[in-house]
Amino acid sequence: MTMVERAGVCTLDCPDTCSLTVTVEADRIVKVRGSHALPYTDGVICNKVAHHTAEFVHGSRRLTAPLMRAGRAAPAGSSA
Numbered sequence: 295m296t297m298v299e300r301a302g303v304c305t306l307d308c309p310d311t312c313s314l315t316v317t318v319e320a321d322r323i324v325k326v327r328g329s330h331a332l333p334y335t336d337g338v339i340c341n342k343v344a345h346h347t348a349e350f351v352h353g354s355r356r357l358t359a360p361l362m363r364a365g366r367a368a369p370a371g372s373s374a
């Protein structure tokens with residue numbers, strides 16, 4: 295199967311907006327590395343994205359539809 299590398303950017307809610315090089319095989323992410331396209335991050339990405347992106351995207355626990363809360367919301371300021 296042919297592997298291709300795609301340029302990308304991390305879309306997680308983080309101020310770094312790291313530039314990525316994503317290796318894809320058969321429409322599945324197989325590897326994610328930092329890209330030097332963005333001088334600010336210069337090829338560096340966090341471990342979370344480097345090692346768990348394929349699980350986030352292809353994993354069986356991925357949310358595929360919006361969820362609705364069951365029960366009351368926690369009071370403001372609580373950690374529950």
Ligand code: SF4
Pocket residue numbers: 304305306307308309310311312339340341342343
């Ligand atoms: S790769 Fe990690 S550090 Fe970079 S923007 Fe995404 S979450 Fe933030």
